Amino acid sequence: MKRLSPVLLILLLVFTVGFDFSKHSIPVEDIQSGGPGKDGIPSISDPKFVTADKAGFLKDNDRVIGIEMNGEAKAYPARILNWHEAVNDRVKNSAILVTW
Amino acid sequence: MGGKTYTFGISGLLYKSNVLLYDRETESLWSQIKKEAVTGPMTGARLTPLPSTLTTWKRWKKLNPGTLVLSTDTGYARDYTVDPYESYFRSPFAYFGLKKKPPELPEKELVLGIEMEGAKKAYPFSVLRKIKAPFNDTVSGHNITIHFDRESEEAYATEKERRLNGTVSYWFVWYSFHPDTSIYREKR
Numbered sequence: 001m002k003r004l005s006p007v008l009l010i011l012l013l014v015f016t017v018g019f020d021f022s023k024h025s026i027p028v029e030d031i032q033s034g035g036p037g038k039d040g041i042p043s044i045s046d047p048k049f050v051t052a053d054k055a056g057f058l059k060d061n062d063r064v065i066g067i068e069m070n071g072e073a074k075a076y077p078a079r080i081l082n083w084h085e086a087v088n089d090r091v092k093n094s095a096i097l098v099t100w
Numbered sequence: 101m102g103g104k105t106y107t108f109g110i111s112g113l114l115y116k117s118n119v120l121l122y123d124r125e126t127e128s129l130w131s132q133i134k135k136e137a138v139t140g141p142m143t144g145a146r147l148t149p150l151p152s153t154l155t156t157w158k159r160w161k162k163l164n165p166g167t168l169v170l171s172t173d174t175g176y177a178r179d180y181t182v183d184p185y186e187s188y189f190r191s192p193f194a195y196f197g198l199k200k201k202p203p204e205l206p207e208k209e210l211v212l213g214i215e216m217e218g219a220k221k222a223y224p225f226s227v228l229r230k231i232k233a234p235f236n237d238t239v240s241g242h243n244i245t246i247h248f249d250r251e252s253e254e255a256y257a258t259e260k261e262r263r264l265n266g267t268v269s270y271w272f273v274w275y276s277f278h279p280d281t282s283i284y285r286e287k288r
Contacts, residue, residue: 023143026115031113031114033113035112037112038112042176052165052169054169067152075160075169075170077180082183087170088107095105
């Protein structure tokens with residue numbers, strides 16, 4: 001096994017503090033820091049929605065993730081997802097997670 | 101999941117250059133691409149994938165005029181007119197040095213990845229842009245149809261008109277999770 005340098009080891013410890021590694025299915029040493037730290041990118045947990053005619057901030061060619069469940073359609077713009085990466089939402093009483 | 105609702109945050113950690121989320125209830129880490137918990141008490145628990153579409157606002161609005169749209173009133177002060185990843189999107193390289201370059205395609209080529217009964221296949225956008233869609237293909241004995249809309253670059257697969265779960269991602273991400281994937285080639 002390749003020896004981890006002490007600096008890398010310390011960084012890994014700093015970044016992984018607060019998570020539970022008691023069980024794992026991937027090698028913990030393959031987990032890398034992405035930079036901003038835990039919640040450095042804040043996910044959205046209380047999303048608000050507008051109708052299409054109120055979505056003037058969107059341009060025609062903007063990318064969106066669209067979902068449609070039992071007649072309910074929702075669009076999650078990349079413009080917002082870029083800053084939050086995940087939205088915790090509900091559709092028809094089911095909890096859903098939209099990730100980017 | 102199991103009658104309980106979990107809320108997810110961004111851990112700031114990556115596995116194979118791909119986001120790890122965590123759930124606030126147990127602090128387990130979840131892989132975005134694998135859609136399952138990879139560390140902590142929830143290890144092995146899976147999220148049920150829902151069919152979703154990555155497309156343009158213009159096309160989504162046209163097909164779903166009654167759609168709701170996530171509001172910019174998120175509770176966070178962010179400038180949503182700015183794309184924080186613009187330079188990454190333009191760059192031909194992955195953020196974090198790759199241990200090994202993926203073979204055959206440029207690392208940041210977009211692909212539609214399909215998984216059926218353990219068989220994986222990647223449809224490169226460079227090929228989809230050139231050929232006539234929809235077209236039929238076979239994955240693990242299943243006859244599937246690949247759809248691609250040139251204008252919006254919306255790509256998805258169906259089987260008997262039922263939409264399949266597919267993943268649109270950079271080639272290096274798909275390949276690092278599925279090194280045994282096959283690649284769709286243009287028929288000559």
